[in-house]
Amino acid sequence: MELHEPELRDVPVTAVLAALADDVRLQIVQALAEGGEHACGTFEFGVSKATRSHHLKVLREAGLTRTRVAGTSRFVRLRREELDRHYPGLLDAVLTGPARPA
Amino acid sequence: MELHEPELRDVPVTAVLAALADDVRLQIVQALAEGGEHACGTFEFGVSKATRSHHLKVLREAGLTRTRVAGTSRFVRLRREELDRHYPGLLDAVLTGPARPA
DNA sequence: ACCTATGTTCGACAATCGTCAAACAAGCTC
DNA sequence: GAGCTTGTTTGACGATTGTCGAACATAGGT
Numbered sequence: 512m513e514l515h516e517p518e519l520r521d522v523p524v525t526a527v528l529a530a531l532a533d534d535v536r537l538q539i540v541q542a543l544a545e546g547g548e549h550a551c552g553t554f555e556f557g558v559s560k561a562t563r564s565h566h567l568k569v570l571r572e573a574g575l576t577r578t579r580v581a582g583t584s585r586f587v588r589l590r591r592e593e594l595d596r597h598y599p600g601l602l603d604a605v606l607t608g609p610a611r612p613a
Numbered sequence: 614m615e616l617h618e619p620e621l622r623d624v625p626v627t628a629v630l631a632a633l634a635d636d637v638r639l640q641i642v643q644a645l646a647e648g649g650e651h652a653c654g655t656f657e658f659g660v661s662k663a664t665r666s667h668h669l670k671v672l673r674e675a676g677l678t679r680t681r682v683a684g685t686s687r688f689v690r691l692r693r694e695e696l697d698r699h700y701p702g703l704l705d706a707v708l709t710g711p712a713r714p715a
Numbered sequence: 716a717c718c719t720a721t722g723t724t725c726g727a728c729a730a731t732c733g734t735c736a737a738a739c740a741a742g743c744t745c
Numbered sequence: 746g747a748g749c750t751t752g753t754t755t756g757a758c759g760a761t762t763g764t765c766g767a768a769c770a771t772a773g774g775t
Contacts, residue, residue: 524707528634532627562734564753583742583751600702605626654721664764666723685721685772
């Protein structure tokens with residue numbers, strides 16, 4: 512299954528930023544920032560499950576999330592501590608940003 | 614000439630992140646972070662001047678830079694204070710990031 | 716007036732991206 | 746095992762992106 516989850520050290524900054532530079536993915540990250548694990552299916556933005564799966568893959572391969580497989584479900588969580596260590600202030604800046612513009 | 618320079622409040626976070634999520638542009642921002650104004654021509658990365666002009670436009674329209682026209686030259690500077698106010702920690706996190714991977 | 720220097724704009728191109736429906740894989744339950 | 750649930754993978758598509766050379770615009774210098 513592989514579940515490719517790179518070390519943050521091996522991910523170019525631009526890849527992390529690119530992963531965050533999408534509306535759907537940013538909403539996912541904001542939901543994950545509430546803490547704990549979220550099953551993939553609990554993300555209900557206006558996209559198909561194929562698209563959602565794609566975005567979760569992008570986040571995972573950019574080193575932003577960690578995924579745990581449990582039966583047919585997958586539980587995703589934000590790699591907050593690692594991210595804060597590698598890019599102090601990045602997540603806070605992005606998450607507590609100005610009132611989300613339309 | 615117009616020199617479209619939006620208010621940071623009007624720029625979606627994702628646009629700021631997208632602007633930073635490119636190798637050439639990140640190098641430009643890193644150069645600008647040294648402080649002061651830089652003439653466009655002083656950026657010598659391996660791209661044509663058309664491409665450089667394009668990247669500077671992206672940065673400007675994402676609210677990251679301010680441009681002053683002087684004769685045939687244009688001087689660019691980072692909107693650091695504004696950025697730090699709107700996204701505290703973002704620039705620092707991106708600029709002082711881990712040793713730039715190849 | 717010419718020529719040069721500095722940038723921008725205009726196509727054009729290949730590559731990447733976000734999106735979806737459909738097919739697939741794997742586990743759970745009856 | 747049949748069927749359902751959860752999620753991924755596979756094409757396909759239109760849109761966007763990064764890149765370039767060529768043409769254009771504008772300001773100085775001689």
